[in-house]
Amino acid sequence: MLPDFFEPKHQRDPQFIEQIKGWVHDALHPDEDTSIMVTELRCSEPGCPPIETVIALLKKAQPTRQYKIQKTIAAITQADVALLATREPKMIGAPEN
Numbered sequence: 001m002l003p004d005f006f007e008p009k010h011q012r013d014p015q016f017i018e019q020i021k022g023w024v025h026d027a028l029h030p031d032e033d034t035s036i037m038v039t040e041l042r043c044s045e046p047g048c049p050p051i052e053t054v055i056a057l058l059k060k061a062q063p064t065r066q067y068k069i070q071k072t073i074a075a076i077t078q079a080d081v082a083l084l085a086t087r088e089p090k091m092i093g094a095p096e097n
Helices: 014-028 078-086
Strands: 035-042 051-058 064-069 090-092
Touching: 014 035, 014 051, 014 078, 064 078
Parallel strands: none
Antiparallel strands: 035 051, 051 064, 064 090
């Protein structure tokens, strides 16, 4: 299925993203050298949720720790983020030597 490029996109409020980043910091306690990325993705492939939010923790020379929440950015709550501390992240990439 092809994406509908004419479908209006809803706005992602930067305040929601900053709030989620704060909750991630509180729940997962990354160090100051770790960047937190919050991205909302659409998927039209079979078996994939229509929208999910990907939270990635990036640190130089370390694998990226990735978590997914099957909600829009605006629908995520502090409780959703707190649950991430009970789950193993998907590890992406290997540290460079």
